[in-house]
Amino acid sequence: MNNQNMFNPLLPLTSEQINYLEKLENTCSNIQSAWLSGYFWKSANQLSAPSSLNINQSESNNSLITIISASQTGNAKLLSERLHEYFNKNNKSSCLINAIDYKFKKIQNEKILILIISTQGEGEPPEEALSLYKFIMSKKAPNLNNLYYSIFGLGDKSYNLFCQAGKDFDKRFKELGGNILIDRYDADIEYEDNYIQWSKQLLEAINNKYPNSVSLSKSLQTNNQYKNFKTEFSKNNPATAIVSVNQKITGRYSSKDVHHIEIDIKNLNINYTPGDALGVWYQNDTNLVKKIIELLSMHKLNKVQVKKNIMTIFDALQNHFELTNNTKDIVKKYAYVTNNKILKNIVSNELHLQDYVIKTPLIKMINDYPKKISSEEFISILRPLKPRLYSISSSQAETPDEIHITVGVVKKLISGAVHLGGASGYLSQTLKSDDLIKIYIETNNNFRLPHNPNIPIIMISSGTGIAPFRAFMQQRDNDSAKGKNWIFFGNPNFTEDFLYQIEWQQYIKKGLITNMNVAWSRDQEYKLYVQDKMKEYGEEIWCWIQEGAVIYVCGNASNMAKDVENTLLNIISKYGNMNLEKSDEFLNNLRLNERYKRDVY
Numbered sequence: 001m002n003n004q005n006m007f008n009p010l011l012p013l014t015s016e017q018i019n020y021l022e023k024l025e026n027t028c029s030n031i032q033s034a035w036l037s038g039y040f041w042k043s044a045n046q047l048s049a050p051s052s053l054n055i056n057q058s059e060s061n062n063s064l065i066t067i068i069s070a071s072q073t074g075n076a077k078l079l080s081e082r083l084h085e086y087f088n089k090n091n092k093s094s095c096l097i098n099a100i101d102y103k104f105k106k107i108q109n110e111k112i113l114i115l116i117i118s119t120q121g122e123g124e125p126p127e128e129a130l131s132l133y134k135f136i137m138s139k140k141a142p143n144l145n146n147l148y149y150s151i152f153g154l155g156d157k158s159y160n161l162f163c164q165a166g167k168d169f170d171k172r173f174k175e176l177g178g179n180i181l182i183d184r185y186d187a188d189i190e191y192e193d194n195y196i197q198w199s200k201q202l203l204e205a206i207n208n209k210y211p212n213s214v215s216l217s218k219s220l221q222t223n224n225q226y227k228n229f230k231t232e233f234s235k236n237n238p239a240t241a242i243v244s245v246n247q248k249i250t251g252r253y254s255s256k257d258v259h260h261i262e263i264d265i266k267n268l269n270i271n272y273t274p275g276d277a278l279g280v281w282y283q284n285d286t287n288l289v290k291k292i293i294e295l296l297s298m299h300k301l302n303k304v305q306v307k308k309n310i311m312t313i314f315d316a317l318q319n320h321f322e323l324t325n326n327t328k329d330i331v332k333k334y335a336y337v338t339n340n341k342i343l344k345n346i347v348s349n350e351l352h353l354q355d356y357v358i359k360t361p362l363i364k365m366i367n368d369y370p371k372k373i374s375s376e377e378f379i380s381i382l383r384p385l386k387p388r389l390y391s392i393s394s395s396q397a398e399t400p401d402e403i404h405i406t407v408g409v410v411k412k413l414i415s416g417a418v419h420l421g422g423a424s425g426y427l428s429q430t431l432k433s434d435d436l437i438k439i440y441i442e443t444n445n446n447f448r449l450p451h452n453p454n455i456p457i458i459m460i461s462s463g464t465g466i467a468p469f470r471a472f473m474q475q476r477d478n479d480s481a482k483g484k485n486w487i488f489f490g491n492p493n494f495t496e497d498f499l500y501q502i503e504w505q506q507y508i509k510k511g512l513i514t515n516m517n518v519a520w521s522r523d524q525e526y527k528l529y530v531q532d533k534m535k536e537y538g539e540e541i542w543c544w545i546q547e548g549a550v551i552y553v554c555g556n557a558s559n560m561a562k563d564v565e566n567t568l569l570n571i572i573s574k575y576g577n578m579n580l581e582k583s584d585e586f587l588n589n590l591r592l593n594e595r596y597k598r599d600v601y
């Protein structure tokens with residue numbers, strides 16, 4: 001029989017194939033059926049889409065050194081690339097791989113393993129390293145007696161669990177018998193000098209251990225996928241674009257202030273993909289800078305040196321240092337330079353200090369305890385300004401010359417005064433149409449639409465977590481993708497907080513969005529969240545999972561994403577007839593098969 005004659009677009013199988021499938025299905029338990037759906041999904045998706053950033057692991061086995069990059073906002077990724085190039089230049093073959101692509105069961109065959117890893121959430125590994133982390137921490141982790149390793153941890157000292165992910169891996173590698181090549185380095189946000197020193201030491205240690213090892217083959221060393229996402233503009237070389245729209249999209253009575261911002265990128269030759277984030281270099285508020293200069297009796301034209309550049313203190317404070325985050329370190333240094341007794345007393349007690357930092361923005365501390373200090377002294381206690389990342393809420397298929405972002409304004413009321421977040425305050429209050437903005441694209445290959453347009457997707461979000469899903473829907477609309485789309489969205493009130501309501505309604509009317517469930521937490525006496533809506537539709541979610549759906553979660557990491565994950569586990573357990581341990585394994589398999597993706601912060 002000619003297969004093509006049998007082809008039916010709704011059921012693209014021959015009767016022979018259907019017979020095989022039915023026979024197989026009759027022999028399968030629920031778990032086996034679910035596993036098979038994932039198996040087929042993965043093979044279908046891989047044909048059209050080799051895993052981004054992945055490099056052939058068999059090649060990696062030829063390399064003496066494997067570098068695993070585990071990053072969320074790009075810093076560890078950049079350092080991993082630099083290390084890979086540094087090894088190449090020094091004639092050492094190395095294989096660079098993303099944690100998500102690493103076939104971790106082969107870890108016991110590695111000779112030298114370098115892990116460059118940031119810490120996210122509250123002391124957790126970045127999303128792309130979660131499966132590796134679970135495996136290494138599990139009973140299944142192999143003996144690592146033959147492994148030499150080194151870890152470069154990236155973190156931020158203002159967090160309690162500083163560089164915890166790197167520390168956890170280090171401890172576990174040791175327990176498993178791994179040998180330290182050089183000691184782990186825990187780097188704070190200014191890591192450049194530490195990285196250079198660590199990489200030099202590392203190379204020296206490798207040269208001592210393997211003096212005769214040279215590059216095996218030049219062609220094995222370059223991961224082309226990594227090269228692909230290098231564009232003209234980057235974090236350290238941002239593009240200057242123009243703001244075209246800045247509009248508040250929450251209602252007048254909303255408890256939230258959310259802005260939709262459109263940025264004109266015409267002629268800048270910037271390309272991005274739905275799922276990517278926009279890096280924004282922001283400026284501190286002019287009034288805040290003036291106030292600090294006044295309280296510390298400095299003159300705005302005083303000259304200071306920042307890295308190698310000489311500039312006025314005004315410019316330095318507006319563009320080069322964080323002024324909206326206070327840290328324990330800053331309080332300690334300020335207490336010391338001002339010689340203030342009250343502050344010295346606070347910093348002498350760790351618990352008081354912790355509490356003080358949470359409740360006292362930098363400007364309040366300076367306002368409460370002003371003192372004449374030199375401009376140089378003041379900037380020496382500050383932390384360098386970091387760009388902020390926002391999920392892009394548009395697709396270039398829809399708006400080729402624009403980037404849209406959805407900004408939730410961080411607002412804190414402390415002692416009667418409103419304190420705005422540095423970047424969200426700048427984006428929402430300072431920037432007007434036609435103003436210039438410094439931006440770059442931060443690629444996020446872990447949060448992508450499936451390449452196969454027929455695959456159903458479930459998108460779960462709260463608040464501004466909806467942003468990448470707007471980009472996804474624009475893309476699927478332009479691609480005329482046939483896959484079903486289901487959105488779960490939560491926010492406080494229907495009338496005030498239904499972000500992009502009209503667009504969703506149009507997509508529903510068109511048939512692009514097949515299911516949409518909203519949870520308004522404060523529209524009734526009891527609280528209602530997205531996870532409650534998921535519970536209500538648990539059986540249908542399970543059906544979609546069996547059909548091969550990809551599940552995306554975007555938004556708040558500490559509350560929403562955790563509750564959503566627990567709900568998913570319960571749904572899998574209930575409708576897949578599994579205990580919670582098996583359901584955890586099942587969800588982890590979905591993660592490994594790129595069917596459970598999170599962008600949470």
Ligand SMILES: Cc1cc2nc3c(=O)[nH]c(=O)nc-3n(C[C@H](O)[C@H](O)[C@H](O)COP(=O)(O)O)c2cc1C
Nearest residue numbers: 071072073074075076118119121123155156162163
């Ligand atoms: C939402 C969020 C949570 C973070 N949590 C921690 C933490 O618990 N401990 C820590 O040391 N650093 C923490 N950091 C700081 C990052 O580890 C640091 O910025 C690092 O340079 C990021 O590297 P990456 O870009 O490779 O992800 C956090 C950063 C963000 C954005």
